[in-house]
Amino acid sequence: MIALRIGLAALFLMVAVTVQTSVLTNIAVAGVTCDLVLIVVIALALSRGPEWGAIAGFAGGLLLDVVPPADHTAGRWALALAIAGYMAGLIRRETSTGPVGPLGVALTVVLGTAVSLFIYSATGSLLHDPSVDWGEFGVRLGIAAGYDVVGAIVVIPLVMWIMGRVVPARERRRVLP
Amino acid sequence: MLKDLGTPARGLVRSAGMPREIRRRRTVLVLVILACFTLIVLDARRSAGSPVEPLREAAAGVFGPLESTASSARQPVDNLRDRFAEMDRLRDENEKLKKDNESLTRDLNSSDYARNRAAELDKLLKLAPAFTMTPARVIGIGSAQSFNHTVTIDAGTADGVHVDMTVLNGNGLVGRVVRTTQATATVLLIGDRKSTVGGRLNASMALGFVSGRGEVAGLLDYHLVDLKARPKPGDKIVTWGSSDNAPYVPGVPIGEVTSVTANEGALGSTATIRPYVDPTRIDTVGVVTGPPARPPRAQLKPAPSPKVSTTEGKVN
Numbered sequence: 480m481i482a483l484r485i486g487l488a489a490l491f492l493m494v495a496v497t498v499q500t501s502v503l504t505n506i507a508v509a510g511v512t513c514d515l516v517l518i519v520v521i522a523l524a525l526s527r528g529p530e531w532g533a534i535a536g537f538a539g540g541l542l543l544d545v546v547p548p549a550d551h552t553a554g555r556w557a558l559a560l561a562i563a564g565y566m567a568g569l570i571r572r573e574t575s576t577g578p579v580g581p582l583g584v585a586l587t588v589v590l591g592t593a594v595s596l597f598i599y600s601a602t603g604s605l606l607h608d609p610s611v612d613w614g615e616f617g618v619r620l621g622i623a624a625g626y627d628v629v630g631a632i633v634v635i636p637l638v639m640w641i642m643g644r645v646v647p648a649r650e651r652r653r654v655l656p
Numbered sequence: 657m658l659k660d661l662g663t664p665a666r667g668l669v670r671s672a673g674m675p676r677e678i679r680r681r682r683t684v685l686v687l688v689i690l691a692c693f694t695l696i697v698l699d700a701r702r703s704a705g706s707p708v709e710p711l712r713e714a715a716a717g718v719f720g721p722l723e724s725t726a727s728s729a730r731q732p733v734d735n736l737r738d739r740f741a742e743m744d745r746l747r748d749e750n751e752k753l754k755k756d757n758e759s760l761t762r763d764l765n766s767s768d769y770a771r772n773r774a775a776e777l778d779k780l781l782k783l784a785p786a787f788t789m790t791p792a793r794v795i796g797i798g799s800a801q802s803f804n805h806t807v808t809i810d811a812g813t814a815d816g817v818h819v820d821m822t823v824l825n826g827n828g829l830v831g832r833v834v835r836t837t838q839a840t841a842t843v844l845l846i847g848d849r850k851s852t853v854g855g856r857l858n859a860s861m862a863l864g865f866v867s868g869r870g871e872v873a874g875l876l877d878y879h880l881v882d883l884k885a886r887p888k889p890g891d892k893i894v895t896w897g898s899s900d901n902a903p904y905v906p907g908v909p910i911g912e913v914t915s916v917t918a919n920e921g922a923l924g925s926t927a928t929i930r931p932y933v934d935p936t937r938i939d940t941v942g943v944v945t946g947p948p949a950r951p952p953r954a955q956l957k958p959a960p961s962p963k964v965s966t967t968e969g970k971v972n
Contacts, residue, residue: 507797528681543802545711548796553696553711558689558696562689606696610804
């Protein structure tokens with residue numbers, strides 16, 4: 480069961496990376512694409528908790544770091560998405576063991592986008608990456624957050640439903656009374 | 657240290673319920689963050705021997721074909737986007753073509769002399785020798801969130817593409833290759849802040865540097881070496897090329913000057929350039945993989961008769 484879950488999560492992340500780098504960039508809004516990987520990470524975190532969020536964020540971010548056309552120091556997206564995933568998992572644990580409402584999911588996505596973009600840009604600044612432009616940061620964050628919520632409406636229920644199907648019996652009893 | 661992190665700050669009653677779980681999840685977080693920092697430190701020096709390189713190779717090996725397949729599936733997406741713009745675009749294009757046709761017919765009547773002369777000058781300067789090109793398709797585009805203006809193309813070392821090769825398309829200069837694997841290559845676009853290209857002002861042959869602004873529209877800055885020279889709006893800029901044609905070959909059009917502002921508190925001026933290549937719409941590109949078909953520095957004959965030189969131009 481656990482192998483199946485890990486396999487499914489890996490599959491989701493790989494599909495997300497591929498789609499984000501080669502399909503979604505063609506319908507980018509002012510150059511900003513939908514962070515599909517972040518959305519999948521948040522969905523995994525919301526359905527499985529902060530550990531899963533952190534590890535899935537690390538794996539997904541690492542893929543974003545090394546899959547071409549990435550040309551920045553590896554580890555930056557990994558750090559950003561790991562922390563965003565962990566926080567999303569905490570939100571799920573803190574509120575209740577039950578499912579998070581639609582508004583909660585939307586706020587989680589906005590928060591995750593803000594945190595991950597900020598960490599990614601801040602690490603870039605610390606490493607003296609000349610391409611990080613804080614003047615453009617606000618605009619791009621706004622567009623990205625809006626776009627991500629739109630993407631999340633489609634992706635998060637799908638991922639959470641599939642992950643919910645492979646929950647072990649004892650946990651299902653605990654989570655869904 | 658881990659124990660400290662594992663101690664919850666508030667609510668003893670609550671922490672008594674699941675201290676193990678909290679401790680475990682914090683351990684995971686700390687481990688993941690440490691792993692990230694290790695990666696960043698290992699890769700930060702960007703030297704050739706970065707331990708992350710094999711990882712990049714492997715990722716490109718797996719995701720290159722995937723991206724290639726996904727790119728083929730983007731036709732419907734493109735159609736959807738174009739459908740809205742299609743009618744307007746066609747009308748504009750029709751008008752523009754009619755106008756172009758008129759002016760071209762007019763030019764044709766008076767241009768033979770100019771064309772011959774230009775061909776001769778071209779031959780003399782060898783500004784635009786015919787390079788060997790490898791065509792490639794764009795299969796991945798960097799997003800604006802990551803501040804990277806890079807694209808992936810589906811040609812790699814197996815096709816003879818190597819680092820520091822010029823990439824161009826039918827309109828002008830696209831960028832240069834910064835990283836290659838077996839079947840893919842990463843191209844740094846000229847609009848990236850890390851990119852600087854030597855540019856020659858077509859009108860006065862003055863030299864300068866074109867640097868990217870990191871904007872989505874791909875606008876570029878142009879600084880002239882000669883501080884007194886003033887570019888004018890409408891001036892065209894081509895590459896002046898590097899030694900051994902790497903990273904940039906000479907004579908590739910870059911863009912057109914749209915506005916000029918004097919530098920504050922310093923000599924000289926900065927020109928804004930609109931590139932000929934729209935960075936959001938690049939699809940098929942060519943990588944300059946070989947030397948020109950003829951040597952770029954042929955010896956000049958002392959007094960070639962004009963008749964001979966024009967026929968030679970046609971043969972070449």
